[in-house]
Amino acid sequence: MKKLLYAVVFALTVLVVPEASATNYTLWIHGKNGGGTQIGNYNDFSNWGPSSTAAGVNKKAVNWNGTQQIGGQNGYIRNALDCFCTGDNWCTIAVHSAGNLQIGYALALHGGSARYKKNATPNASGVCGNTDGTTQTGWNIKRVYVASGAGGGSELADAGEWAVKDPIVGDLVTTTARTMYDHNATRAKMFYMYAGAKGTFYAAILDGQDDEAVAYHSTGGVSGSSGGGYCNPGDWFCDGTLNTGTNACSNGKAKWSNHSVALRDDNEAYNHHGAGNWAGIIGPVRAAVVTYSY
Template sequence: MNTTLLRVGLFFLLMLGALPLCASAANYTLWVNGRGAGGVPGNYQDFSYWGPAAVNAGVNKQAVNWDGAGSIAEQSGIVRNALDCFCTGSNWCYIAAYSAGDPIVGYNLAHYGSSQRPVTTAVANAAGVCAPAGGGAPTQSGWNIKWIRVAAGAGGGTELADVGAWALGEALARDLRTATVRAMYNHNSTGGVMFYMYAGARGTLYSFLLPGQDDEVVAYHSSGGVSGSSGGAYCNPGDWFCRDLTLGEQVNEGGVPKWSYHAVVLRDDGERYTHYLQKNWQGIAAPMRADVEASAL
């Protein structure tokens, strides 16, 4: 056989073999849980924390399950594994975070968002870790993230942790004290990625412990991304006893801004949404899920 023709044929076979790698570019939607037990860490298809897995929750949805009780620093590696798996190389991510999922995502962006990350195959093992893509284990700076949506965000902490309303032996409860989590990382350091905040206001049981409007677990100062070293009282327009939480990235009434790249897209003016998922995508996570379904394509 003509050796030139053989070489040409081998070249095209190699090129065809490389096509799946090029064609594998995809978008993924990562769901990062909050406090409390739920799905199995490393199992990206276990949505038992949220509700029925059949629910539409964005393109190629993945459940980023961490234990919901350990410290943010300790558990943050589980989230980094998912970011490395699905948000590197030619792949991009949308992120939906709930409650304590907010600070664990923010912590990773602030501390590791400009670090060298392995480009991976997006195929995970049982521990939720993806193998490096191609030969030579290429890396990139940070992750490919289109946006982050946050329901009932606890990035500003909760007064329930301050007063010991939760088990004091739980590391996460200690982390979620308002002064502690606000000092844990630079909330302004998001790598230019927007955090779109959903703030619920149907609080009842613990409202006397939480300043301003709340969803029964976190107050508007946290779920609305209000900056500062401690919480404050923020409410819906028309409340005479506290300042307004503004929509978008606008400075709040009284002059206190939100953290950089944080915007309120839902302020619960009708006081309809509680904190709780009820294992069925409910509470303030419900309108976030609907927006993710419509825009994470």
């Protein structure tokens, strides 16, 4: 009898197939230029800073050619989303500057498409293999953190202030960036906007408060087909105050859907640039994903 019981227990143990374990990832999408990063190498954080720095659970660097147009490079972003944000796996997304355009473009234009579930094991080109051949709609994204988002473009592009004539500069013209895709179509994913205000002497080119490269109308996710001058409370000669959260600006101008200002730089402490050391407005975004990506 005891031998029979052991045999039954053994058989049941053999028949039980372990469930695939879910893994959470943090994807970092850089902006314009990108510092000579290796496309397809998800461990190359040279654009951001030391790879040893904490930057969210299972962090991955999503590298693309930041001199080229958004549409032509967006496939690299979709490869990463397919790799790490399908099947049982979930992602927190962190972006900087034109990386805002990249994730917005991916979600608006491809976030409702069928995506093969991938195995999170990329080849040298950054492409992962299928798991079971089944698909899902869009990607498993928890939330998006945006450091100095250029989803609304920059007046520096409008005025031709960037000396290099890289193709991406055309995409960063305010009217072009704002009409490139439907910025309201986030697939119900929240975009938490971190808006820096440590501008510099040429800030007059940028409307309202700015971080040396992008103004509040863009970094705050303010809606519309053109920019505007938005500022901190109490500042003069602005179109309105950039209010925090999802609230409209003080002049009634709404933010895009699912865009919420998590940090408005009232102390003018953060500029646009990471300086190769997770600095500037990237710093508080890094701190946020360390806390909230799990």
